Amino acid sequence: MENWEGIYGLMEDVSKKTQKEVREEKRREANRKAAAENMQKKQASIYDADGKVVTSYDKKLAKRKEEQKKDKRNTLITRITLIVVLVAVAAALIFAIGKKVNERYGTAVTVNGEKIGRVEYDFYYHMGINNFMNTYGSYASYFGLDTGSDLSKQTYRGDETWADYFGVNAVEMIKEMRALSAEADKNSFSYDDTDDYNEFNSSIEKAASDDGSSVKDYYKKTFGDYATQSSIESYVKQYLRANAYYDDYQKNLTFSDAEINDYYNENKDTYDVVDYRYLEVADLDKANEMLASITDGSSFRALCPQYAADDLKSGYETDDKSLATGATQSSITTGAEVTSWLFDSARKEGDKTVVTVADDNKNYVLYFSSRYLTDAQKSIMTDSMKSSKSQEYINSLIDGMTSQSGTVKIYEETAGSADGE
Numbered sequence: 371m372e373n374w375e376g377i378y379g380l381m382e383d384v385s386k387k388t389q390k391e392v393r394e395e396k397r398r399e400a401n402r403k404a405a406a407e408n409m410q411k412k413q414a415s416i417y418d419a420d421g422k423v424v425t426s427y428d429k430k431l432a433k434r435k436e437e438q439k440k441d442k443r444n445t446l447i448t449r450i451t452l453i454v455v456l457v458a459v460a461a462a463l464i465f466a467i468g469k470k471v472n473e474r475y476g477t478a479v480t481v482n483g484e485k486i487g488r489v490e491y492d493f494y495y496h497m498g499i500n501n502f503m504n505t506y507g508s509y510a511s512y513f514g515l516d517t518g519s520d521l522s523k524q525t526y527r528g529d530e531t532w533a534d535y536f537g538v539n540a541v542e543m544i545k546e547m548r549a550l551s552a553e554a555d556k557n558s559f560s561y562d563d564t565d566d567y568n569e570f571n572s573s574i575e576k577a578a579s580d581d582g583s584s585v586k587d588y589y590k591k592t593f594g595d596y597a598t599q600s601s602i603e604s605y606v607k608q609y610l611r612a613n614a615y616y617d618d619y620q621k622n623l624t625f626s627d628a629e630i631n632d633y634y635n636e637n638k639d640t641y642d643v644v645d646y647r648y649l650e651v652a653d654l655d656k657a658n659e660m661l662a663s664i665t666d667g668s669s670f671r672a673l674c675p676q677y678a679a680d681d682l683k684s685g686y687e688t689d690d691k692s693l694a695t696g697a698t699q700s701s702i703t704t705g706a707e708v709t710s711w712l713f714d715s716a717r718k719e720g721d722k723t724v725v726t727v728a729d730d731n732k733n734y735v736l737y738f739s740s741r742y743l744t745d746a747q748k749s750i751m752t753d754s755m756k757s758s759k760s761q762e763y764i765n766s767l768i769d770g771m772t773s774q775s776g777t778v779k780i781y782e783e784t785a786g787s788a789d790g791e
Contacts, residue, residue: 477776481544485776492594493605494547495540500592502536541773549767550612559615566610571599620760625752633755634743639699641751644712645739647692648704650732651677657724657733664722667693670737677735696744708734717741 478491499517503510510517514524515532522533554561578588589597625633634641647670651657660677664670671693674686685691694702702709705727711717721738743751 479541479544479776480772480774481541481548482771482773484548486544489594489596489601490544490605491540492597493602493609494543495536496593496597497609498536498539498543542768545768545771545773546764547608547612549764549771550615551608553767554611554615557615559611559618561611561614563607563610563614566614567603567607570606570610574599616760616764619763620756623756623759625755630752630755634751637751637754639713641698641747642713642741642743643696643698643747644717644741645693645695646697646712647671647737647739648694648708649674649678649686649692649735650704651724651735652679652733654724654726654733657735660735661722661724664735664737666720667737667739670722670735698747704734705729705732708736711736712738713741 476488477485478488479486502515503517506513514526515521516524520533521536522531524532526532526535553559574588574592575585577592578585581588581591583591586598589599589602593602647667649660649670651660656677660673663673671686671690674692675683678686697712699709699713702712705725707725707727711723711725717738719738719740723736725734725736726732727734
């Protein structure tokens with residue numbers, strides 16, 4: 371038993387030693403494994419995918435290349451963004467320039483197939499305004515027109531504004547000028563515009579001086595934003611020549627006696643004049659009392675100081691203030707009732723009456739002397755006939771001429787425009 375115990379003890383010592391060595395071996399193995407893993411990591415950090423050694427310089431270079439790639443991408447993005455912005459700005463600028471160019475050089479209106487630019491359109495548009503103001507002057511305000519304000523916001527009639535009115539008027543003037551110019555060419559009309567054109571320029575210079583502005587600014591103010599002396603010269607000369615041809619055509623018109631008589635008989639009330647006497651009497655009974663005492667023109671005059679207002683009596687005593695001669699319908703201001711009675715076709719010399727004007731409740735004692743046509747009125751009538759005949763001539767020339775709005779939105783088509791334009 372002791373031997374076995376000794377053997378067992380020896381074996382146990384050997385076993386303990388072996389176990390210790392095993393543990394030590396395991397520890398060394400673990401250390402070797404850790405060292406191997408570290409080596410692999412180091413190798414992985416110094417070798418690329420192809421097994422080539424990667425030094426610290428290579429790492430720095432690679433990092434720099436990566437940063438350059440990133441910078442390049444950022445630069446590209448910046449450039450693209452900048453290009454987009456520049457394209458947008460350029461597009462806006464081109465649009466603005468294009469719009470301005472279109473306003474200046476675009477087609478304002480097409481007349482009978484011919485494109486009319488803004489400068490020419492503006493010339494006739496403003497010529498229409500100038501002609502209107504020359505005709506009506508300060509009375510233009512009675513029509514609701516204020517040329518110092520936006521015409522597109524001022525009503526002319528119904529839904530039509532004054533801008534619409536002068537726009538249509540401009541197109542009609544262009545038609546007329548084109549038609550008359552063509553007729554002047556057709557009839558070999560000779561006209562030297564030198565004096566008239568020089569007079570036109572002189573009038574502009576004087577008007578600019580009176581206005582306190584430069585000639586350059588006055589052209590724009592009077593004929594449109596794009597008007598200059600040179601830009602409207604051809605239109606001014608065309609206008610002068612067309613009007614000279616029109617005046618020549620009108621001057622050479624003649625009418626037969628039958629034509630004159632027919633026109634006169636249709637328009638007697640317009641051209642005849644009357645001689646009559648009148649007196650305003652405040653009291654109607656007094657007016658009728660005076661009327662009963664009138665026997666002729668002389669008695670009418672003699673009665674005036676008696677029945678006139680107290681503050682007017684002396685005037686009637688010294689002057690023949692009751693007599694009106696050569697009065698036309700348009701010159702009589704005492705009321706429509708007075709005019710109607712005087713121009714009644716049944717009126718004859720010696721007729722007398724008392725007329726009460728309803729608007730102001732005034733009583734007028736009237737005595738009719740005569741009605742006739744003076745040489746001056748006959749001349750006016752003949753001029754009217756010529757004007758009417760000339761207008762018929764122009765209407766025949768422009769009949770069928772079409773008009774259509776252009777790319778510059780300054781003229782709207784009216785009901786009179788041809789269909790399908």
